[in-house]
Amino acid sequence: MFIRRGRLGGRRPLVASHLPLTHKPTPTESAQHKATKERVVATASRYGLDADSEVPVANRRSVTDALVTGPAGVRIGWEIQYHHLSPSSVHRRSAHAVEHGITPLWVAKDRTASLIDRAPWVRVDDMPWKDIADGKEMPLRGGYRHLQVWKCGPSSDRHCLLTEGAGHCGGMHADWFLAALCQPQKRATHLEDLVLSSATGDSVPVYVPHHGSGRAGRHMWVPATDCALWQEIVDEKTPLPEAPAEEDDRITYAEQEIDRNCRAGEEGRFVSDSRPIRDLGQSAGGITLARMPPQRLRRPGLITPVERAAASAALGCPPWELGPCSGCGQLMRRYGRNAAVYCSVCRRVLNGR
Template sequence: MANGVWHTGYGIEINLSLPDLGHPDRPDLLREITRSVTDREPQLLECLAHHDGRECLSESGGKSPWMFVRRGRVGGRRPLVASHLPITHKATPAESAQHKATKERIVGTAARYGLDAEAEVSVANRRSVSDAVVTGPGGIRIGWEIQYHHLSPSSVHRRSVIAVEHGITPLWVAKDRTASLIDRVPWARVDDMPWKDIADGREMVIRGGYRHLEVWKCVPSGERHCLMSEGAGHCGAIHADWFVPALCLPQRDPVHIEDLVLRSATGESVPVYVPNRGNGRAGRHMWVSADDCALWQELVGEKTPLPTAPVEDEDDVITFAEQEIDRACRAGEEGWFVSDGRPQRDLDQPTGGFTLPRMPVQRSGDSVRITAVERAAASAALGCQPWELGLCAGCGQLMRRHGRNTAMYCNVCRVLLNGR
């Protein structure tokens, strides 16, 4: 892999292994050379061997001596490497057929539901083209991006930002757990299946990217573990977290691509971004029901919009080895995976969730000291209406006290009273 390149515009040699690229007087140089080739002069960066008058293996092989810069992946490091153009993935006939069949299925589904749908929609003077745009009755526009081969994170962000700026909510479709778009933008993952099955209407389940909000009270009789304890303890607080349908209690029905076409366009399902509370630089994008989104925002007291600029996570931080430039042409050694495979990004684990502090014990005769957020959380965790909440006659904690088939004591107190 090449760690050096010639900048034809400035007439300078760039060392990609140095933090300042060998030019501390040009602080914007990194941003300039890592821009998408579609947004700059294609002949801006040149193979050093070609510039020095030596053999460029790419050119002698009938290809281009011009280059672009990307992040590599070597032993957990992310060095900058220069690769010859064109190296963008050319879809195989099977991938092209999959892509076309999925696009036609989305547009056809929208039409059956009475939604407006259009394929190959240009945005921002053709700076970006959505595979399909579905418009709901309320004017919601969903830009479906079917991405069955690798695309760099910067390209994913750039195209998503352009869509958002033009009133389109992006919805990226992947078939690979390692796809770089996962959790960087609103996304959905489907099975890798033959194009004929897609065209014939075979079931297309959303395997990743759609979640449900689960709220529960952390008590010994509960089926879920405590988010605050590494052991088997129970804190008595109310937890909330996001789960894929198969891990919900009880298990939820799977979401199909037809469901998401309809729900996203009508606003019944919406994209949310849930930050990782242990690391503010990372988080999860997901599609959820509008009701779950409203409850989550009420619980956590925040609204996180769609991203408007690229955000690096730990997996994208550039590492600089500070080496001498290797001036040999490395064409032919420039597979997209420099050495290591990409890690899985679509993980089924919960997000880390949110915990409301344990509510103070309430005593009958006192005014009930509970906030609107606590009341909403308690009613969700206990599966009852807010007006059904009341105080346990034993411990004074909130419980489902009013309505049909209710009791005076919570489950924990009933166990204690019965001596079990």
């Protein structure tokens, strides 16, 4: 017998329900959990990184499953969570780790896990503990993405982010995709790859807010080079904002009679329904590069003093080294040392990214 949250007129009263056991409760961590934790520590040690398991944080207020420290002192706290955990617990433990200089990295095996998009996360296959211990490949099925920038035109294989249907706006779009959905398709990232790249800083966590909502967005791990390009595209030089706290639904008690009517077949989600799938593998909420028009409407040489001063401060170069990009017309470092003809975004598009 379980106590679940019901749904009644906008409130969530407590109700009793008899549900089948999803797993056998055990006083200690499962064999899957233990095997994954030991594999993370063994992989880090094999790469020459400092790693340990069951590391207490801040006077033992919490314990990290595996703590990996990189050459530059970057600390990654691996949290193996194969069973259900409330969203508020995920956020609280993640915030506690960040306060003490630890970057949380949650590992799930279920597409319905509540921790998905509540904190930096990845998802692996649900496999027997013996396969995990024996070193069977563990590709990341979710949570690790790559940035794709493309020109929106008739020859583009991707749909437009602005128009409905098969239209094309002629602009440039940027979005995050899983390795299998990239064009060209990228090699899948495995658990061992992330153990090394997260500790060395080659992979970093990013939070991308959803359009029109400050509470909905995507947490993901991405290559550091893609993160730098994304920050340049969105004109964000500081670390991207974290996801807002998402507390559990408030539990209330309503002194009302029990509704004994059968609700089978009615629309809506009920307490007996399974948890919704959170890892849908969809796009992470791309943007259109509005600050990079296809072509300047005026002559490139007509750069106002305000534009030149702002670009000089932003790019860190003398004003006389500024010039327009040959592709999009944006101001860039066009002359002098380390100069180029195209900006970094246009170069990636021209190179087939």
